[in-house]
Amino acid sequence: MPIKIPNNLPAVNILEKENIFAMDEKRAYSQDIRPLRILLLNLMPTKIVTETQLLRLLGNSPLQVEFDFLYTATYEPKHTPQEHLVKFYETFAEVKNRKYDGMIITGAPVEQIPFEEVVYWNELCEIMDWSRRNVYSTFHICWGAQAALYHHYGIPKYDLPQKMFGIFPHTVNIKEKMLFRGFDDVFYVPHSRHTEVRREDIEKVPQLSILSESEESGIYAVIDKKYRHLFITGHSEYDPLTLKAEYDRDIAQGLPINVPCNYYPNNDPLQQPLVRWRSAANLLFANWLNYYVYQGTPFDLDKLTDAEDLCGLDGDGI
Template sequence: MPIKIPDDLPAAATLAAEGVMLMREADAVRQDIRPLRIGLLNLMPNKVRTEAQIARLLGATPLQVELTLVRMTNHVARNTPSDHIFSFYSDWESIRRERFDGFIITGAPVETLPFEEVTYWDELRRILDWTQSHVHGLFTICWGAQAAAQHFHGMPKHSLTEKAFGVYRHRNLAPASPYLRGFSDDFSIPVSRWTEVRRADIPADSGMTVLMESEETGLCLLDDPRHGALHMFNHIEYDSSSLAEEYFRDLAAGKSIAKPRHYFPKDDPSVKPENRWRSHAHLLFGNWINQIYQTTPFATASIGAKRG
């Protein structure tokens, strides 16, 4: 089934060119089914790129998905045109009384700051609490996952001596998990961060399960059933060229940056990177959506009632 997004959203043209099925509002209302409502709190600087990355994965699932783009209420995005933000995004205060089958919180370029120094930290904490009463399934990514682990479980983030940057091999530690259905035992995922959370800091009574881990870069995916959440510390949603763009951007800015590891063929930045994680990205998001579909209440007013 297709994904329903605003007709004029720039991501629509990108997704249509890739063959992702899109649905117009007029067509969606004719189908006698309830679409899954998914909210995306997009904290990434390149919001247009992130919209396409997430919508691509949601649109490949066999269910009708309605995507709502959400922004922080008082934070002004500096890297995205204001007309795009005001045309396609709702601030959280305006949608906080609504309920969502799923809610995604992205990473943000603030990971080296202490959490309490992030200008929107207090509002993000309110949003995380709100997901417990108004959202059925939560999916957090990179810094968003670190923030959720800190807020819900008090887990600290640790600075790295050098950036974890590249495409790293990971292990499937829970093959029986519904979220890892169809996953290989060994697979690759892009990583791009200056900080990490550690297995040793997982509280013994948290109820969390480590689903994916890398020998080189540590924790990747935690299942947090107590909060109806998956915490993904890496960037399985990235495009083939995302790491290359980060690398060349930093080089152009005169920053000291090592080449992303295990990424460029023969470690040659002049060669186009190959995508070795696309299929697993689709699997993970497809499994997450399917799990939501199997367990979310049909009556949206009941969403979050058990946790709220």
């Protein structure tokens, strides 16, 4: 089944060339089924790139998905054309009276700034609070995960001695949880961050469970006991050359940066990067969309209740 996205979004042509089934609005409206409604709060500077990465993964599903795109009104993006924002994006004031089956909050390049000093922090907190009443399942990525863990549970982030940068092996702690259905015993995830959250802080919060981690890169996946909020510290959505672009950028600017771990054959930046995370990334987003959104969200979104009141699907299967 397709993803439904706005007519003329730049990602459409890219996805069609990759054989991702993307349906435009005109065709979707002729179908007599209810698509899942997903809101993407895009905090990344290169918004078109991030849109394409996430749509590519969410389009690899038998479910029809309809997207709205959101950006913060309290910060003007500098790396995305204004006409793109005007045409495809909305502010929180424009979406706050709607309800959604799912929401994705991306990472952002502000992790070394204290949360309260981020320009759009107050607005983001308002959106995160709103999501608990108006979104069935929220998927937080990297800094978005750190921000939500801090806002909802008071879990701090810590500076790392050097950037966590590369492709790292991970294992699943609770294998019966459906988020990791079909995963190998060891799977790989890209990370690119200067900060971390720690196991000892998360374990103090009884509402949270650690689903996956890595000996090298630490905590990867955390879920709340209501199955309504996922916190993912890595960037499974990254393209094959995303880390290369970050590495080349920092080298060109004379910034201290190590060669990304487990990325280039023989650790040689002159070679083509080795992709080893794509199958796990597709499974991650497909499992979230199916088991944590589609299988639990009410058909009538007006019946959506607060995440504190509704436990989603009970039992060990989720």
